[in-house]
Amino acid sequence: MTARPTARVLIDSPLPQLDRLFDYVVPAALIETARPGVRVKVPLRTMGRTVEGYLVERGEESDADRPLSELEDVVSPVVVLPPGLYATARRAADRAAGSASDILRLVIPKRMVRAEKAWAAAPAPDAPAVTDDAVAWARSVTAQYPDLASAVTGGERVALDAPPRPGDVAPAWAELLAAIAVETLASGRSAVVVVPDHRDEAHVLGVLAGQVAESAVVRDDARRSGPERYASYLRLLADVPCIVVGNRSTVYAPAHDVGVVVIWDDGDPLLAEPLSPGVHARDAALVRQEVEGSALVFAGITRTTDVERLVALGWVRDIPARRRESPRVVLSATREGESRGTRVPSAAFAAAREALADGPVLVQVARPGYAPVLVCADCRTPARCAHCAGPLRARRPGAVPDCTWCGRSAPAWSCAACSSPRLRMASSGSERTADELGRAFPNTRVIVSDGEHQITHVDPKPALVIATRGAEPFVAGGYRAVILLDGDRMLMTEQLRIAEACLRWWSDAAALAAPGAPVHLVGVAGPAARALATWTQPAYARAELAERAPLHMPPVVRVAAVEGTAPAVSGALAQLRTDVPALSEAAVLGPVPREEATVRALVRFEYAQGRAVAESLRASVIAEALRGRRRRGAPPGPRNTLKVRLDVPDLDL
Known part of the structure; x- marks a missing residue:
């Protein structure tokens, strides 16, 4: 009996019942083009229409009596689904009780015909050459961590505590990530660098621009246009190594012969995928490392409990730096004679005044805006919108409050508890803090960086930089002083990991201080504050794990x-x-x-x-x-x- 050629196809559909491989007969007209990894169109009898999918496997079947439909068409002859990518997506989806097609939809961009034709007409990219100077620079940076180079070459899983200091072009951690990637590229293998947001991406790309050719680096993030993303994805499929830098979905990037995957700051919530099946970049990287055998590096200013659990199990190897570095952290509290409600104690105020003579001072606050929280002036009940019950806010002193949810103004507000028409500002946002400190430091430049005013870099001239957590601009050489406000309010958030998150926010800001510059944490005590002051974040993560174990809290379970x-x-x-x-x-x-x-x-x-x-x-x-x-x-x-x-x-x- 003559065997007939068959194809196993993964349907691109969000329906969970279609998350399996379907068998189809390959017609004679498509024998040459229907290769594993290409996009195809297939009939789906249960839905009565034609759908797209990916051809995963080719084979032959001797059972000619089994009724099978034929492939409808090959959408494109380009192989966009390599075997390694499908294996990783399948494993990650199974671990998360999700669909492989949902993961592939995040990784493989939509087909852009013009970009595909331009890629097909262009010559194949040349293998990137790494200069001896770049290799020497990379080795000098990674030499700060004994055995790091051999661990990456041997395909190990590694945890690193990045140096908490700024450089002249980018933070020291960006230089470390770039150095690991350059060394891997010099060995003839690709490197995948995954960072939370575009600010981190810009830092890494800025360092790489001075060490390797532009053609050797592939930028991969959702902020680019469709044709740009598709062109970058096609570049990844070429049989030459490269360095890939991007956001959370970049962890699946099908670069040629990947030697290392680097995850920066896995505690950042931006690395948690919100779309189904919701696989965190950290978990996807662990799955990929098992499938491909490449090295895996977790790096951060702080250590998450998730990574520390893996270190404790021996699954991830902790490689400490040859020389321990730490900022000069001061736990700043109100002194005798000062009001307990004083927002900036005299010690922190004096440090800021002294530092402003030499350069910029960073002030971290919890929230953006002017007064993010309003309460009744008589009974302290939170002010709520009469239409949607959302919290009210004030944009300026004396301004009519408006709702943060629906945007309606509340000119005739009255308290639902005591009927008082009087409001009081219960907290200070970035803009109100800028006004207050601007009056305290006259003739000083004040810069606000938050969600509405995004600033990535500030020059090293004297200035007060008021920034919300995670929005701190970079200063070449570092800030001359850092003041961390609202720490007590941050810790009041009702979340299991809020102390761990606060320690990460504070540590990231402290790492922007110039060597020897004071970092004042205002009004906070307890384990997280002590971990910041002693710069012992891994020990804090171990203590957190020990506390969560008897309570069966994640990541223990x-x-x-x-x-x-x-x-x-x-x-x-x-x-x-x-x-x-x-x-x-x-x-x-x-x-x-x-x-x-x-x-x-x-x-x-x-x-x-x-x-x-x-x-x-x-x-x-x-x-x-x-x-x-x-x-x-x-x-x-x-x-x-x-x-x-x-x-x-x-x-x-």
Whole structure:
């Protein structure tokens, strides 16, 4: 019997029941172009239409009696899905109880015909050459960490505490990441550098621009236009090494022969993917390292509890710096005779005044705007909008307050608790802080950097720089003093990891100080403040893990969120108990009511139970989707009656 050529295709669809490979017959006209990795069009009989997908495998089948549809067409002859990318996406999706096509949709840009034709007509890129001077520079930087070069060459998993100091062009951490990438490129392999946002990306690209040719670096982020992203993606598919720098989805970048993947600041929430299946860049990098065997480097000013857990298990190797560096941190409190409500104590005020004679001073605040929080002047009840119950804010002194949610103004506001019409500003934002400090330091330049006023660089001339957390501009040579305000208010946020996040915000700002410059943390005590003062962030992460272990809090355990209609969630939890009988009695929290007639439950489970839990919950999602599809005469309701997300960082019901 003659064998017929077949193709296994992954349908590009968000429907969970289609997350598998479908078999199709390859017609004679497409034998040459239907190669693994190309985009194809296939008929889907269950939907009665033609859909797009990726040809994953080619084979032959001797069973000619099995009815199979034929491939409709090959969209493009370009192989956009290499085997390694599919393997990584499949593993990451299975771990997160999601669909591989959802991950590939984040990685592979939409096809741009003009960009593809230009790429096909252009000559193949040459292998990048790294000069001896660039290699010598890279080795001098990585030499600060003993055994780092050999660990990267050997494909190890490594954790680094980056040097907390600014350079002349970029922060020292950007030089470290660039040096690792340059050394890897010099060895003939690619390097993938993943950073949280465009500011970090600009720092790394700025350092690389002075060491390697522009053609050797590929920028990959969602801020670029569609044709630019697609052209960059096609460059990655070439059989020559390169350095890839980009944001969270860059962790999947299919560069040629990847030697190292570097994740910078994995505690930044921007590295957590909000779209389904919600795989964090850190977890995706760990999966990729297992699939490809490349080296993996976690670097940051601070150490997250997630990475510290891996270090404690021996899964990640901690390589300390040859010489320990730390800023000069002062825990600044009010002195005798000062009011306890004083926002800037005299010690910090004096440090700022002295530092302004030499250069800029950084003041970190918690929130943007003028007065982000308004309360009743009589009973201190938070001021709320009469239309949507959103919090009111004041943009300027004496201005009519408006709602931060709906934008409506509230000219005739009265307190719902005591009917008082008087308002009081309960907190100071970046603009109000700038006004207050501008009056305290007359004839001094004041610069505001927050979400509405984004500034990336400031010259080294004297100035007061008021910045919200994460928006601190870079100064060549560093700030002459750093003052960290509102730390007590930051710690009051009701989140499991708020102390860990505050330590990261403070440490990142402290790392911008010039060597020897004072860093004043105002009005904060406790373990996080002591960790900043002694610059012992890894020890703080270990202590956090020890406290969370008896409480079964992440990352000591994994957490899955199950949300949907009450019957769907109850059915999924019952099936989970059946499939994973080893789950503890206290594993499930909830369900509790949510919006739009839905409920939500949290499931805590050990890492060893991860595969079984993911498979059970994924099966429930598919079963619920098929059940909803069969109810054609049912009244309108929520389209997705069951949603599952694994590795929820906080137990926030």
